[in-house]
Amino acid sequence: MPEATPAATIIVFRQLPGGGAPELLMVERSAQMVFAGGAVVFPGGRVDPDDHALAATMYHALEPDDAAARIAAIRETIEETGLGLGFVDPPERDALASARAAMHGGAVFSDVVRTAGWQFDLSALTPFTRWRPPFNRHRVFDTRFFIAQCDGHDHIIEVDETENRHLFWATAAEALAMAQEGKVKLIFPTRRNLERLAQFGSIGEALDHIARYPSQMIMPYIEDRDGQPHLCIDEDLGYPVTSEPITSAMRG
16 A cells, blocks of 8 residues: 555534534635645644654543644644634633744744643543545545534634634534535545534434444455446445445545
8 A cells, every 4th residue: 555644633513502513614725736636624734743742742542643643633633623622621711812923934843832831631532433444545644633622712703724724613414515516626535524424413322323334444446336436435334324335426
């Protein structure tokens, strides 16, 4: 298989006071981006060496790559949206905004964290799934997906206007409907994950589901079905839809 770049993302749940299905934080990538240009995805990005270095300074019982991925997911969510998750004590609004501006200016996350005196609660991120296409493509990512609850906060949530051009909150069903109507584009993993997330009426239901279907490596494959090639994933992994014609599947 081709070498894959480690990456991480957070599926952010927001439960509305009036009830109903939770909303998820989505970002629309700039059309100029090589990977998933113009597509709607969850906040996240590649795992950097500094994420490993920072994770190595912390006390935790996690496997090193898992801990570094959680740090990367937290960092990328701050950079892309301004939302801070996974902290022991949530940062103040101004401190978080200053840290975000510093990182956009080139500061490394570990220096920002030390200066601010922040401490992380990596258990606030729950592993949901992990995707790694085995295809020999130009760019392959090994992406860990985590879920986290967004409680009350006063953070400024706004798009970074570099890699992304828009962000919004929507239920999984609403995001899928937007894609069906041609309002947004979804790559294959995001579409399958939204279909899975649409089954949950709360983050509690999602956690119960994860207990039955713990995070596993998902490696899509191409299979001929009824004379037409389909992009597929294995059954019995918690996904209600496991294939799509290759002609309609957006692969990144």
